[in-house]
Amino acid sequence: MTLGAIEAGGTKIICATGNLQGEITQRSRIDTLTPQQSIPQVLAFFDEHKVDAIGIGTFGPADCNENSETYGRITTTPKPGWRDYNLRSAIADHLKVPVAFDTDVNAAVYGEYLWGAAQGLSSAVYVTVGTGVGAGAIVGGTILKGLSHPEMGHMLVRRHPDDHYEGFCPFHKDCVEGMIAGPAIAARAAKAGDEIADSDPLWNYFSYYLAQMLYSIALVVMPERFIIGGGVMARAHLFSSIRAKFLELSAGYMQFDRVLRQTDSYIVAPALGGDAGIKGALGLAIRMLQKTR
């Protein structure tokens, strides 16, 4: 049994094959250009490496509702050629295998749940901070989804009194994404990300807003663990400052106190590192096969 996985991101598409244990056996990186340019390369990869089912974790927004008429489509993206493009059909119609379709962050939380930092738990939230802020949740072993996939990155936060950056979100300006994603860091620092010192006060704002987002999510989902990924989280000092601010926000209220004071394992880095998404997509393929059998 060989499984396929696709992680479709804004700049690259990772194609992989793997096994039931979540081990990647083959891997290829394709640039994200238009679908007409990129998808033939994806199909060529899987023509060469035959698989029994494929899981897709994609950038969004996307229609991940299996009962929807437009299931499998990328929806309102500004990326040229991708708007209303049915990524799932493009793969399934050509390769004639079952294809599971979900967001990149839902795939990532599922990967961490199966083989990573949330293994053995029944609930967890994965948040990634990159050019945007995205999040996916597992509750009772199931990927959380209502009318559509969550959009937690647009959660509203309280502005830090000393922070005068206006926020870059085209919809909300200063939602959490507008205040902490890549462009917000770049705009405040006016230098390249890796030239910003750990002591720069902007990291204080960063933790301040991210902790607010986590706290609001916690009050709704009450996850057993938060996993925070994305390039910027390579700065290890951010974890302790986010944990401290989360604890401050909870103000002695409830269980957060208990879980956070006793251990730093409540807000952690992905155990699968950058592979959470692609391994999660592999997991979606496995789940798909189990369902269709």
Next chain:
Amino acid sequence: MTLGAIEAGGTKIICATGNLQGEITQRSRIDTLTPQQSIPQVLAFFDEHKVDAIGIGTFGPADCNENSETYGRITTTPKPGWRDYNLRSAIADHLKVPVAFDTDVNAAVYGEYLWGAAQGLSSAVYVTVGTGVGAGAIVGGTILKGLSHPEMGHMLVRRHPDDHYEGFCPFHKDCVEGMIAGPAIAARAAKAGDEIADSDPLWNYFSYYLAQMLYSIALVVMPERFIIGGGVMARAHLFSSIRAKFLELSAGYMQFDRVLRQTDSYIVAPALGGDAGIKGALGLAIRMLQKTR
């Protein structure tokens, strides 16, 4: 088949019997005093009206995790005698029938899901505003629960620039509960609730904060419908103002636009009125029987 239901609130405990269609056949109201004073009356009701299973929807915080050692306990309440009281055991040990145990708001959302405003949907959120603010959610037909039940009433909100009320939440001061629950309305108005005119500016603050709470929840859960209950929501004008503010917050982002612009059925009153909780508790009893069969 006769089912039993208990809705335990801060001032009263409702005991009821009903059938598989969610119809209440007997009902009794008991004052919430200490457990030693109130629980014997609850047991007497069910000694007289025999049932095959009981569902409890209780005030919180409570341990609703079936796998927990302290499952069935009221936890950190200030109510005399109730702290760490195992309400579920008190009922189950005496009556020797299966007893399901959840929060009042989880029961309410379940009632609305089975027989009310969320019938036929697979996701919904029920919010109640009374002496506190509570909320429960259904996702994929299941009551949302992680480490414990949600505590959405303590969500942090952005302060309205003209509102100088400090908030009464002992933990967070100006979280949504601290800004809009009964004591906050009373403190701002300095008169009895039913003497406050619909035109009073405090309702503007009320909708402003409640819409923020709904918007944050929406970004996480993406429910197909919000149901808002509690005494204060008898003021029908609040619904249109909450809908308008929710739409404003979404700022053209995503599906909320579509669902809210096309219809007022996205944010609605409970179809079961004040019976959402007790009927939901009945539903919990039915589900419990189905599980144990």
